Amino acid sequence: MKGSEFAEDIETVKTWFGDFTVSFSKSNSNSNGNFQIISYDLCPKNISDLCERFINLKPSTLDFQFLNQNAGTFPVNLRDIAISSGFVSDEKEYLSLLNAVSVNSVNFKISKSLTEDKNIIQAIEALDDVNESLNLLSERLKEWFGVYAPDSDLLGEEFAEFAVLKTSSVAKGNTESESTESKFLSILDADFPISSAAPLSYTEANLIGSFASDICNLYKRRSDLESYIYSKMKSVAPTLSSVAGESLGARLISMAGSLKRLSNLPSSTVQVMGADKSLFKHKRSRAPSPKHGIIFNHNAVGNSPPQIRGKMAKILSSHISLAARIDYYSGVFNPEIYESMNSKFQNVIDNYRKEKSDKKIR
Amino acid sequence: MDFNKNSGGFRQVLPGIYSSNRASKYSLFTKSANPNVSVYGENIFCSENFEYRLWDPKRSKLGALLQKRAKISFFANTKVLYLGAASGTTVSHISDILADENNVCEKTSTDVAKNPDIVTNPGVVTNSDVLTNSGVAKNSGVVYAVEFSERPARDLVNLASVRKNIIPILSDASAPSKYSFFVEPVDVIFQDISQPNQAEIAIKNATYFLKDGGKLILSIKSRSISSVENPKKIYRQEIKKLEAGNEHINFVINNTYDLAPFHIDHMGVVATLNKKK
Ligand SMILES: C[S@@+](CC[C@H](N)C(=O)[O-])C[C@H]1O[C@@H](n2cnc3c(N)ncnc32)[C@H](O)[C@@H]1O
Numbered sequence: 356m357k358g359s360e361f362a363e364d365i366e367t368v369k370t371w372f373g374d375f376t377v378s379f380s381k382s383n384s385n386s387n388g389n390f391q392i393i394s395y396d397l398c399p400k401n402i403s404d405l406c407e408r409f410i411n412l413k414p415s416t417l418d419f420q421f422l423n424q425n426a427g428t429f430p431v432n433l434r435d436i437a438i439s440s441g442f443v444s445d446e447k448e449y450l451s452l453l454n455a456v457s458v459n460s461v462n463f464k465i466s467k468s469l470t471e472d473k474n475i476i477q478a479i480e481a482l483d484d485v486n487e488s489l490n491l492l493s494e495r496l497k498e499w500f501g502v503y504a505p506d507s508d509l510l511g512e513e514f515a516e517f518a519v520l521k522t523s524s525v526a527k528g529n530t531e532s533e534s535t536e537s538k539f540l541s542i543l544d545a546d547f548p549i550s551s552a553a554p555l556s557y558t559e560a561n562l563i564g565s566f567a568s569d570i571c572n573l574y575k576r577r578s579d580l581e582s583y584i585y586s587k588m589k590s591v592a593p594t595l596s597s598v599a600g601e602s603l604g605a606r607l608i609s610m611a612g613s614l615k616r617l618s619n620l621p622s623s624t625v626q627v628m629g630a631d632k633s634l635f636k637h638k639r640s641r642a643p644s645p646k647h648g649i650i651f652n653h654n655a656v657g658n659s660p661p662q663i664r665g666k667m668a669k670i671l672s673s674h675i676s677l678a679a680r681i682d683y684y685s686g687v688f689n690p691e692i693y694e695s696m697n698s699k700f701q702n703v704i705d706n707y708r709k710e711k712s713d714k715k716i717r
Numbered sequence: 718m719d720f721n722k723n724s725g726g727f728r729q730v731l732p733g734i735y736s737s738n739r740a741s742k743y744s745l746f747t748k749s750a751n752p753n754v755s756v757y758g759e760n761i762f763c764s765e766n767f768e769y770r771l772w773d774p775k776r777s778k779l780g781a782l783l784q785k786r787a788k789i790s791f792f793a794n795t796k797v798l799y800l801g802a803a804s805g806t807t808v809s810h811i812s813d814i815l816a817d818e819n820n821v822c823e824k825t826s827t828d829v830a831k832n833p834d835i836v837t838n839p840g841v842v843t844n845s846d847v848l849t850n851s852g853v854a855k856n857s858g859v860v861y862a863v864e865f866s867e868r869p870a871r872d873l874v875n876l877a878s879v880r881k882n883i884i885p886i887l888s889d890a891s892a893p894s895k896y897s898f899f900v901e902p903v904d905v906i907f908q909d910i911s912q913p914n915q916a917e918i919a920i921k922n923a924t925y926f927l928k929d930g931g932k933l934i935l936s937i938k939s940r941s942i943s944s945v946e947n948p949k950k951i952y953r954q955e956i957k958k959l960e961a962g963n964e965h966i967n968f969v970i971n972n973t974y975d976l977a978p979f980h981i982d983h984m985g986v987v988a989t990l991n992k993k994k
Contacts, residue, residue, distance in 0.1 A: 369898055370898050370899065371898050371899035409899070412898055414892070414894040414895045414897070414898070432901045432902045433899065433900075433901040434901050446856075446857040447856065447857070450857070450859055450881060450882065450884075451881050453884055453899060454877060454881045454882070454883070454884055457877070457884045457885055457886065457899070458874055458877050458878045458885060460887075461870060461873075461874045461877075461885045461886070461887045462874055464887050465867055465870060465871055465874070465887070615867070615868070683867070684865055684866055684867075684889075
């Protein structure tokens, strides 16, 4: 008779080769509890399905080890269950399958993280290239098309879009009428109340228009790259992203060469990374040592009063090092780093304010 | 008994562990499960169709423990959970031992203790340090090798791809729930990680995986816990933690070994798991 001292539970236990629905009872006495496999669902026995399962299986609160602890000792373990459920025929097969699956999964994890930080580095460097080109090309466009649209105060992407729009009306006008008169068309309209603009010929309109549309495309590429970096950083270096921001984080990885190298750098190096010029100055002459390199771009450093920038940079760089280490070694997001950094920032700011107000009182 | 079998100057002194006069008097070897390959630059000696790999105690805590006459035996069916596998230096020797066809599946302590030849060799098998066994199938031994750093894990996974009795695990040993869906109950946990919370990690993993009466072999590095405190005090602290355990289990300490001169500031602990009832 099942007494009331046993509370029966039915749960699913997930193993690398299948799901097992088990009933078990927690014994509150010292005797062993009860445990029984009710039904099970085995994973197809091929390496690729097993690997996929292996990689994606989330750690669960309930596993056979848990049952072993809590419901008493059972004469069962994974290997026996695999054989008794018919998943494998013997121990040898069990081990060789598990070996193949674990080797594949570890290889997958390693190669994934290997290529992913390389992808981030390529993307951030591509972003720099694109930005540089955009500056050059936009300047050229401004100078060139500016002659025909001197009153536009648009900039960058908007100016390029504007140029595409305006020139296309000229170019279109020509293809429609094919007349020589329409070769010269003023682009004067409601957008252009002031008439100091030079008339735009069809040839130039075509040329400037496609030039401007290339620039527009480049702007689109830029935002593609930015969102790519953003999402990759979140998955490859989530803790670093929380501490430094995705873009600065990616830049630091790129300067260090890899996430692994960044994680091995002392935080004093991280603090001055990208401050090459001032670092050489410091070494050559007796100029003060640089307090911050590229991490100056972080709000907490760049937007702080100069008196506390050094301290802020130090806190930031030490947390960047910590975060990079956590991301490289564990790969799991750890929110505590960001929190501890912020509370330290707050301390420095509070102290600074206090000192300042003390001075004022005196 | 296979134990005294003398094969080309190599004599089995413990299951799967050999001594020989071919190198230094105290050198220990394992029979290579993957001939023609030197895993970490160790010397290889050939004898009668077999290769024996020299076990460098300076590169391996387990190798040092054996030199210190720790009575540790792995059988052909022993299941090992190895925490802090690094690139697999020690794991490769355990893999050799488990795969050795001269190795036995049963406890042979009395046979060995009776044999005076073996007593003179490093490592005497007595009841206290012999790993318990239940199964009898040959070649069913396995070493689950946990390492959380990618660089060494790359070597480890290469090793595992040619040695089928190694299951590589890229994971943090302080989160056993991440690998509990494929690791089975084990006879022995070997732990060599330099972490301040190494005792907690050992207790946690033992709660999950170590069979009742199973062995823990732990290398404690005094400097990784605290660099200022006296090593002796740290060892005592860590041993206290093991003896206290948690609500499910605790350990009975069998032996401790100072691993000097092979490893300075390291202590080897052999302990037996006790399930709290
Ligand atoms: C001293 S080495 C081990 C050498 C190895 N036992 C041998 O003899 O070949 C320590 C290893 O433990 C790893 N380790 C440290 N903490 C760890 C953790 N929490 N989880 C998994 N591995 C860890 C380190 O990455 C390092 O590779």
